[in-house]
Amino acid sequence: MKNIHRLPTSTDVARLAGVSQSAVSRTFSRRGSVSEQTRAKVVAAADQLGYRPNALPAIMQGQRSQMIALVTGRMQNPFYARVLQALTNALQQQGQQVLVSCVDSDHALDDAINQSMRYRVDAIVSALAVITPATAASLSRTGIPVVAFNNVQNAPGVSSVNSDNETAGRQAAAHLMTRGCQHFGFIHGPQDSPAARQRWQGFSVYLAEHGVNDIASACGDFSYQSGAAAALQLWREGSGPQGLFCANDLMALGAMDTLRQTLGVKIPDDVAVIGYDNTDASAWDAYQLSSFDQDIETMAKETLAILEHYRSSKQSIVRTVPALLLARASSA
Amino acid sequence: MKNIHRLPTSTDVARLAGVSQSAVSRTFSRRGSVSEQTRAKVVAAADQLGYRPNALPAIMQGQRSQMIALVTGRMQNPFYARVLQALTNALQQQGQQVLVSCVDSDHALDDAINQSMRYRVDAIVSALAVITPATAASLSRTGIPVVAFNNVQNAPGVSSVNSDNETAGRQAAAHLMTRGCQHFGFIHGPQDSPAARQRWQGFSVYLAEHGVNDIASACGDFSYQSGAAAALQLWREGSGPQGLFCANDLMALGAMDTLRQTLGVKIPDDVAVIGYDNTDASAWDAYQLSSFDQDIETMAKETLAILEHYRSSKQSIVRTVPALLLARASSA
DNA sequence: TTGTAAGCGTTATCAG
DNA sequence: CTGATAACGCTTACAA
Numbered sequence: 001m002k003n004i005h006r007l008p009t010s011t012d013v014a015r016l017a018g019v020s021q022s023a024v025s026r027t028f029s030r031r032g033s034v035s036e037q038t039r040a041k042v043v044a045a046a047d048q049l050g051y052r053p054n055a056l057p058a059i060m061q062g063q064r065s066q067m068i069a070l071v072t073g074r075m076q077n078p079f080y081a082r083v084l085q086a087l088t089n090a091l092q093q094q095g096q097q098v099l100v101s102c103v104d105s106d107h108a109l110d111d112a113i114n115q116s117m118r119y120r121v122d123a124i125v126s127a128l129a130v131i132t133p134a135t136a137a138s139l140s141r142t143g144i145p146v147v148a149f150n151n152v153q154n155a156p157g158v159s160s161v162n163s164d165n166e167t168a169g170r171q172a173a174a175h176l177m178t179r180g181c182q183h184f185g186f187i188h189g190p191q192d193s194p195a196a197r198q199r200w201q202g203f204s205v206y207l208a209e210h211g212v213n214d215i216a217s218a219c220g221d222f223s224y225q226s227g228a229a230a231a232l233q234l235w236r237e238g239s240g241p242q243g244l245f246c247a248n249d250l251m252a253l254g255a256m257d258t259l260r261q262t263l264g265v266k267i268p269d270d271v272a273v274i275g276y277d278n279t280d281a282s283a284w285d286a287y288q289l290s291s292f293d294q295d296i297e298t299m300a301k302e303t304l305a306i307l308e309h310y311r312s313s314k315q316s317i318v319r320t321v322p323a324l325l326l327a328r329a330s331s332a
Numbered sequence: 333m334k335n336i337h338r339l340p341t342s343t344d345v346a347r348l349a350g351v352s353q354s355a356v357s358r359t360f361s362r363r364g365s366v367s368e369q370t371r372a373k374v375v376a377a378a379d380q381l382g383y384r385p386n387a388l389p390a391i392m393q394g395q396r397s398q399m400i401a402l403v404t405g406r407m408q409n410p411f412y413a414r415v416l417q418a419l420t421n422a423l424q425q426q427g428q429q430v431l432v433s434c435v436d437s438d439h440a441l442d443d444a445i446n447q448s449m450r451y452r453v454d455a456i457v458s459a460l461a462v463i464t465p466a467t468a469a470s471l472s473r474t475g476i477p478v479v480a481f482n483n484v485q486n487a488p489g490v491s492s493v494n495s496d497n498e499t500a501g502r503q504a505a506a507h508l509m510t511r512g513c514q515h516f517g518f519i520h521g522p523q524d525s526p527a528a529r530q531r532w533q534g535f536s537v538y539l540a541e542h543g544v545n546d547i548a549s550a551c552g553d554f555s556y557q558s559g560a561a562a563a564l565q566l567w568r569e570g571s572g573p574q575g576l577f578c579a580n581d582l583m584a585l586g587a588m589d590t591l592r593q594t595l596g597v598k599i600p601d602d603v604a605v606i607g608y609d610n611t612d613a614s615a616w617d618a619y620q621l622s623s624f625d626q627d628i629e630t631m632a633k634e635t636l637a638i639l640e641h642y643r644s645s646k647q648s649i650v651r652t653v654p655a656l657l658l659a660r661a662s663s664a
Numbered sequence: 665t666t667g668t669a670a671g672c673g674t675t676a677t678c679a680g
Numbered sequence: 681c682t683g684a685t686a687a688c689g690c691t692t693a694c695a696a
Contacts, residue, residue, distance in 0.1 A: 006394075007452075007474060050470050050473050050474065052446070052449050052450060052474070053450060054392075054450065054452060055450040055451050055452075056388050056391055056392055056451070056452060057392065059388055060386075060388055060389065060392075062338075067431075067451070074417060075407070075413035075414060075416055075417040076413075076414075076417070076612060078410070078413075081407035081408075081410075081413040082407060082408075084407055084416070084432070084434070085406060085407040085408070085434055088432060088433070088434045089434065092433065092434075092444070092447075095447070097431055097447060097448070097451065098431065098432050098433075099399075099429055099430065099431055099432075100416070100420060100430050100432050101420070101424065101430075102416070102417055102420045102421065102424075112424070114384070115424075115427070115429060116429070117384050118384060118385060118386065118387040119387050119388070119399070119429065120339075120386060120387075120388060138382050141382050142339060142382060142384070224612065224616060228617075253616065254616075256618075257616055257617035257618050258617070260618075261617050261618075262617075280408060280556065281613055284556060284585065284586075284589055285560075285589035285590070285593050285594075286588075286589050286592075286593075286618045286619070287618070
């Protein structure tokens with residue numbers, strides 16, 4: 001006796017409809033041709049049985065799985081949340097599915113990738129910096145496309161989509177200079193974030209080009225708390241900069257709160273602050289934080305375009321999407 | 333000639349290792365017995381070829397797919413982001429995968445569920461309120477377990493995990509009364525959120541039991557902006573309540589900003605505010621918003637426990653997890 | 665401990 | 681337009 005809880009198969013439908021299994025397949029796959037009469041019988045039988053086509057066998061036959069793996073960091077960081085949202089949206093519109101992994105260590109990343117591979121995902125999109133050389137190598141050998149999202153990846157065969165961090169860094173510096181700042185500060189992101197480093201690069205190089213070589217800086221890890229701590233450090237070490245650029249919004253918000261409430265520093269009167277990400281909270285009345293908007297929706301679309309292109313060319317591609325400075329009260 | 337870009341299969345490995353395909357299967361599935369010698373040959377051949385076991389055939393054989401579908405709302409709402417994080421974490425520890433769908437309309441939800449089903453997910457977890465009767469029915473017929481996350485679901489055969497919204501609502505009222513408030517206000521969530529309704533229920537009933545029948549209220553949609561608008565409305569209509577409970581934190585934060593900056597109302601001197609979710613931002617210096625922590629990690633674990641239990645009992649279960657009031661400066 | 669062979673539920677090919 | 685039939689890459693008896 002068969003298992004009662006087995007889902008109905010195309011064969012079950014075929015039997016009930018009095019047609020061949022292939023007829024059922026053709027009816028649902030929309031390939032090949034089926035007479036209107038047959039289709040009607042099949043459809044009737046199918047929903048009498050509550051039939052749901054099984055996607056797995058098709059994948060085994062070599063069709064694309066329509067699943068992509070997305071590897072991101074922790075959702076506490078609103079940037080990752082937005083990335084997930086944008087990518088999920090874009091993919092679902094195309095009928096693709098998203099297999100997510102939230103990860104916080106290198107080891108876990110490799111693990112997550114290996115797990116996803118077992119399900120034969122069509123591609124891997126990683127918003128995380130680190131892929132070990134071993135993983136990168138074995139990945140490129142499989143020929144499965146990998147897109148680094150907002151992370152320049154030196155690994156060969158890895159495509160990437162990035163916001164133009166360096167130009168943004170330069171813009172931040174220019175904006176603060178225009179506003180009359182003479183002393184500058186920067187709050188770094190985690191060491192392993194290429195994006196954060198590029199922001200620093202643009203910022204510091206621009207300032208150097210304009211005769212400023214002494215930038216006060218402190219290190220953070222992209223969290224609110226680390227931003228608060230960094231601000232404390234910067235202002236304890238001296239009188240504090242007049243222009244502060246932070247590698248992301250969360251740290252900028254933490255810094256703002258500490259500046260205003262603990263250190264009694266006025267924003268923007270005593271110091272102008274700029275962040276990066278245009279997190280929702282940046283627009284809140286309590287902050288009005290100037291920030292760079294990364295246009296994640298466009299980056300998501302670019303990601304899909306890269307994957308589409310890769311299918312024919314097998315070439316890895318690097319795209320850069322400009323970030324837009326939204327000047328708000330924090331730097332007015 | 334075979335497709336060059338085909339991934340290596342267990343048969344390829346077997347051929348290279350000079351053993352049977354089943355030997356390879358046994359080596360990787362850890363069932364059955366393999367001699368140390370054979371295993372060594374197999375492993376060597378496998379990573380020479382870059383072999384990755386394919387999970388799909390096993391699923392077709394009736395094994396569990398180790399994938400669960402998660403349906404949530406938009407990640408702009410930090411609550412959903414935390415749910416995703418917690419669930420993903422808990423599942424990945426068990427070697428399970430998460431197929432996500434972010435959804436904002438009923439129609440899209442049914443669609444997302446149907447798509448997931450094609451991949452033979454082991455279960456569906458929905459943090460969204462609405463499942464149409466049709467979907468619910470066809471779902472229960474398939475026997476696939478469904479867990480409503482923080483959404484009481486009247487549909488039969490649907491399990492759920494909820495934070496104790498009603499008790500929390502009562503606690504909020506009690507807390508505000510103890511503090512000496514006499515006039516109360518509430519900002520509602522979306523109409524279709526059972527959780528938000530239960531919070532209101534607890535809040536209003538407790539107050540009624542203590543002689544307060546007149547509660548000023550306005551409607552929001554869980555967003556910061558809607559909270560700001562609701563506050564404006566409440567204070568324009570009268571002198572404003574002394575105790576304000578909001579169906580979630582985002583709305584409470586919006587209300588706080590509007591109260592302080594637009595209306596010049598002091599918190600907590602003129603009005604005490606309580607939110608729900610214990611969003612990260614609630615703990616920020618600029619807000620110090622009292623809030624209920626839902627202990628999402630526990631709820632995630634309960635979800636897995638329910639699924640585990642369901643496997644043997646086929647019984648749907650309802651669990652309630654207490655929410656903890658974190659009293660901060662906004663209601664001090 | 666091994667290998668052989670029969671499925672799993674589709675799609676793809678090819679006669680009718 | 682339709683229906684057999686052979687894959688797809690595994691797991692799982694069963695036999696050796």
